[in-house]
Amino acid sequence: MKKFIISIDQGTTSSRVILFDSKAKIVFKSQFEFKQYFPKNGWVEHDPKEIWSTTIKALKKVIKKASRLNGKIISIGITNQRETTIMWDKRTGKPVYNAIVWQDRRTQKYCNLLKSKNYENNFRKKTGLFIDPYFSATKIKWIINNIPQTKKLIKSNNLLFGTVDTFLIWKLTNGKQHLTDATNASRTMLYNINTNKWDNEIIKKLKIPMNILPKVKNSIDDFGFTDTKITGKKIPIFAVLGDQQAAAVGQACFEKGSIKSTYGTGAFVIMNTGSSKINSKNKLLTTICYRLNGKNTYALEGSIFIAGAGVQWLRDKIKLINNAYETETIAKSTKTNNGVYVVPAFSGIGAPYWRSDARGLITGLTRDSDWKTLVRATVESVAYQSYDLFRSMSKDGLKPKIIKIDGGMVANNWFSQFLSDIIDLQVIRPKVLETTALGVAVFAGYKSGVFKSLKEITSLWKKDRDFKPKISKANRNNLIKGWNLAIKRTLV
Numbered sequence: 001m002k003k004f005i006i007s008i009d010q011g012t013t014s015s016r017v018i019l020f021d022s023k024a025k026i027v028f029k030s031q032f033e034f035k036q037y038f039p040k041n042g043w044v045e046h047d048p049k050e051i052w053s054t055t056i057k058a059l060k061k062v063i064k065k066a067s068r069l070n071g072k073i074i075s076i077g078i079t080n081q082r083e084t085t086i087m088w089d090k091r092t093g094k095p096v097y098n099a100i101v102w103q104d105r106r107t108q109k110y111c112n113l114l115k116s117k118n119y120e121n122n123f124r125k126k127t128g129l130f131i132d133p134y135f136s137a138t139k140i141k142w143i144i145n146n147i148p149q150t151k152k153l154i155k156s157n158n159l160l161f162g163t164v165d166t167f168l169i170w171k172l173t174n175g176k177q178h179l180t181d182a183t184n185a186s187r188t189m190l191y192n193i194n195t196n197k198w199d200n201e202i203i204k205k206l207k208i209p210m211n212i213l214p215k216v217k218n219s220i221d222d223f224g225f226t227d228t229k230i231t232g233k234k235i236p237i238f239a240v241l242g243d244q245q246a247a248a249v250g251q252a253c254f255e256k257g258s259i260k261s262t263y264g265t266g267a268f269v270i271m272n273t274g275s276s277k278i279n280s281k282n283k284l285l286t287t288i289c290y291r292l293n294g295k296n297t298y299a300l301e302g303s304i305f306i307a308g309a310g311v312q313w314l315r316d317k318i319k320l321i322n323n324a325y326e327t328e329t330i331a332k333s334t335k336t337n338n339g340v341y342v343v344p345a346f347s348g349i350g351a352p353y354w355r356s357d358a359r360g361l362i363t364g365l366t367r368d369s370d371w372k373t374l375v376r377a378t379v380e381s382v383a384y385q386s387y388d389l390f391r392s393m394s395k396d397g398l399k400p401k402i403i404k405i406d407g408g409m410v411a412n413n414w415f416s417q418f419l420s421d422i423i424d425l426q427v428i429r430p431k432v433l434e435t436t437a438l439g440v441a442v443f444a445g446y447k448s449g450v451f452k453s454l455k456e457i458t459s460l461w462k463k464d465r466d467f468k469p470k471i472s473k474a475n476r477n478n479l480i481k482g483w484n485l486a487i488k489r490t491l492v
Helices: 048-068 108-116 120-127 136-146 149-155 164-172 200-206 243-250 308-316 326-332 371-395 413-423 435-448 454-459 473-490
Strands: 002-010 014-021 026-033 071-080 086-089 159-162 179-181 215-217 237-242 259-263 267-274 285-292 295-304 341-343 361-363 402-406 426-430 463-467
Touching: 002 048, 002 164, 002 435, 014 048, 014 435, 026 048, 048 071, 048 086, 048 164, 071 164, 071 243, 071 435, 086 149, 086 164, 108 120, 108 136, 120 200, 136 149, 136 200, 149 159, 159 164, 164 179, 164 237, 179 237, 237 243, 237 435, 243 259, 243 267, 243 285, 243 295, 243 435, 259 435, 267 285, 267 371, 295 371, 308 371, 326 371, 326 413, 341 371, 341 473, 361 473, 371 413, 371 473, 402 413, 413 426, 413 463, 413 473, 435 454
Parallel strands: 002 071, 071 237, 179 215, 259 402, 402 426
Antiparallel strands: 002 014, 014 026, 086 159, 259 267, 267 295, 285 295, 341 361, 426 463
8 A cells, every 4th residue: 555645734825735655756736725814004814714724625635635546644744834823712713813924014013112121132042033023922912912802711721822833733633732843933932942942031021821832842743643523534743844944854954054945925045054053143043943852953044025925916916917927938028127126025024134114115117117027026026135145144154055945936947047146156946846845744754654764855855957147247246236225225
């Protein structure tokens, strides 16, 4: 009988479930998009019921496919959009409010208050993070302060918090398990990455009840079994990773200094720093890459809030394109950006600026500017933002020579080449672009005994294509000069 591993990849815009075989090859996948809610300026929400319904719908399709192939599902891995915050009544499973998405900026005033109390240095030493609306902690605080029923639920010990992985585990096990892993916990701004515990001091300062927080486990661990009433069969959940950490695993970034950059809804650069925590002097984050057998492997991370989401904006709001694939043809048809730059600070701007008050900007428009120029400039903006991250790494003394790239955007050959040109580095694209799903699948397979070692997992990684810088230094510098000017105007 064939052995299969299921990867649940719950992302910012869709829920995707992928069936992998024992050689880590994709057999089948199912994906469903769900609605994005923008109740106020800077607010971004999801309906937890839609997150769950799209996930279980995709999961059931994949389980059915595995059955038709006469295969046995030996384990499930879960990877997820990080920082997004869900709180619910543990008696009923009913969310008390919509999921507040990682992109949401509503807690900026509260973050400013915390900074004014000089908390940031202490918080950063403990969590590796800056005080920012991006992370879960202030989202939790907002829900507690603004949703009346939470007070009663706290008093009766019936309020639960979780990032999306925790919510899905709780639902899949029919309320039996309230768990997360170290990578997701490290994105809450409540978890001490030095002690591997929820930090009592931070939690007290924010007045967040300890009893609402999930138990934190290794990235490869026992996370319970799916309930037969939900999945039709009892399946062990053996691995959990935040999506960007999962992509690092999927790219086989197990060696210190190895680095990947993922271009999905947002874009995220992660460098494996081994057992050492590197504290950036240039506003990059220190986080947990994965935790195995109680031992952390750390990472340095740069976060871009808007990458593929900019393409979605072109499609859904500006209506210049019908689908993302068109951007490659359009970009190729334009010889230059004609001095037009888009700074997609729709939800503020992340590393290395960390300005939640920043808003989007288009600069350089002339009578000759057309819709194709705007499309190209939006795609280009992701490369320029990447340049800012790699420049920060360079200032920290870290100078990678090769970057592994993945995510939906890198299927665009024009973008992948432009990225290489701007960051002035060789970039390598793998054959399997679903690296996020792959990463948590191989970890679940590792726990199941399908894969015997990280070395074996590394051997599964295969290159598709590499891209090397082609443009002149003068041209690169001129393009970056225009971007720097656009950024300055955005941050005024």
